[in-house]
Amino acid sequence: MADRPPPRPEPPGVPARRAALRLLDAVLRRGDPLEGALGGAARGLEERDRGLAHALAAEALRRLPDLDALIDGATRQRLPDDAKARSVLRLALVQALALGTPPHAAIATVLPLVDGGPRKLVHGVFGAVMRAGARLPDLPTLPGDTAARWAAAWGEEAVAAARHAFAAPPPLDLSLRDDDALAWAERLGGRSLAPGHVRLDAAAAVPSLPGYAEGAWWVQDLAASLPARLVGRGVGSVLDLCAAPGGKTLQLAAAGWRVTAVDASESRLARLSDNLARTTLVAELVRADLRVWSPSAPAEAVLLDAPCSASGIFRRHPDVLHRIRPGAVAELAALQAELLARAADWVAPAGVLVYATCSLEPAEGEEQLRRFLAARPDYVIEPPRPGELPVAAAPEGWVRTVPGTLAADGGCDGFFVARLRRR
Incomplete structure (x- = not known):
């Protein structure tokens, strides 16, 4: 049998588009996170x-x-929604209409991804759209189910604010190892919205910024810093549950706590270990499933940043809005309830439990906490003290950030955070 000739190399630009097509399939068909799918989809690419x-x-x-x-x-x-021709057209059109790629290059680099009839279809539909002078709206349209849920929960103003937030690159927030925010803001050319925080409005190559190499700060959205801010400073033991990638662990260690950080993901704990080494902060790392793991002794404080739909981080991770399958929020809420009940038993008397999710779904925040408090009379909400946080608390005493929160300053992710005191 004669040896087959080696396959011809694909034209320039096509391998990246083929990887992008795999990424769309991973997110939309399998429900995989975009970041997690990148390694497999882009394997072998520069x-x-x-x-x-x-x-x-x-x-x-x-x-x-x-x-x-x-x-x-x-x-x-x-x-069909899952037709390859639709996804290939999405890639061609987004290049030409959003990313500034010349139309001839946008279509030429995706046509090799389809053959036969679909190839003619893609070429024809793309040409028809471009000849019609089509444009994308200035503000992206949210998926219909997402817009309906958020309008019901937070109002049409929040949906409009979400579209504005979706349209612009989010700012870069840094949490400082030390509290000298004004000095670091001046050095980095940013501004501070809270103690230990610097916000940069322009995108930047993070490793090249002043202070990165010496571990003076780490990247962390301002909203994501709120849970550890509610734990506050301390010298006792604190459990950081579902800890990785570790921004809250670093905050707690910098605040003086003796931190045990628990997470089920080995790769995410490895990233946390790297950040601890870079910042010269110290924490004990434990790889474990919280549904079966228990600490050896109660802690003065416990922070549970529970697994959730992650819909609140849609500005940086647009894939989250397309991965929330029917029933997924209910399933995640059940897991959160289980973890919250276990974590509550690990808090020492008079200690603090902080519950948080990076979600804009009430089932993963407000509704979750109401059920917990009804079942656990030994816990009471402890609202933020005046000036403790850069955002206001709800009348109930918990903290909810939504699209539109701090909009004049660049906004923040959607989060639910509550501090509870054990009686």
Whole structure:
């Protein structure tokens, strides 16, 4: 049998688009996180092409409802949601209409991803959309189910604010190892919205910024810093549960606590270990499933940043809005309730339990806490003290950030946070 000739190399630009197509499939069909799928989808690509594949997929996900509306308006029969031709068209159109790629290059680099009839279909639909002078709206349209849920929970103003937040690159927030925020803000060319915090409005290559190499700070959205701020400073023991990638662990260690950080992910704990080494902060790392693990003794404070839908971090991770399957929020809420009940038993008398989720779903925040308090009369909400946080608390005493919170200062992620005191 004669040896087969080696396959011809793909034209320049095509491998990155093929990886982007794999990423869309991983997110939309399998429900995988975009970041987690990147390694497999872009295997063998150079760093530049990996970054391009990620950028293409992320922007297509950010603009998905608007891209699909253009595609559906140019086809006689609606393409199935999971049709390869639809995803290839999404990539072609997002390049031409959102990323500034010349139309001829946008279509030429995706046509090799399809063959036969679908290839002709993609070429024809793309040409029809471009000849019609189509444009994407200035503000991305949220997925319909997401917009409906958030409008019901937070009002139409929050949905409008979410669209504004989706349209602009979010600021870069840094949490400081020490509290000299004004000095670091001046050095980094940013501003401070809270003690131990610096915000940079422009995108930056993080490792090249002053202070990175010496571990003076770490990247952490301002909203994500709120749970550890409610734990406050201390010298006793604190459990940081579901700790990785570790921003809260670093905050707690910098605040003087003796930290035990627990997470089920080995790779995420490795990242946390690297950040501890860079910042010269100390914490004990434990890889464990919280449903079966227990500490050897109660702690003065426990922080549970529970697994959730992560819908609150949609500005940086547009894939989260397309991975919330029907029933997923209810399943996650059940897990949160289980973990919250276990964590509550690990708090010493008069100690503090902080519960948090990076979610905009009430079932993972307000509703969760109400059920917990009804079942645990030994806990009471302890509201933030005046000036303790850069955002206001709700009348109930918990903290809820939504699209529109701190909008004039660049906004923040969606979070629910509550501090509870054990009687």
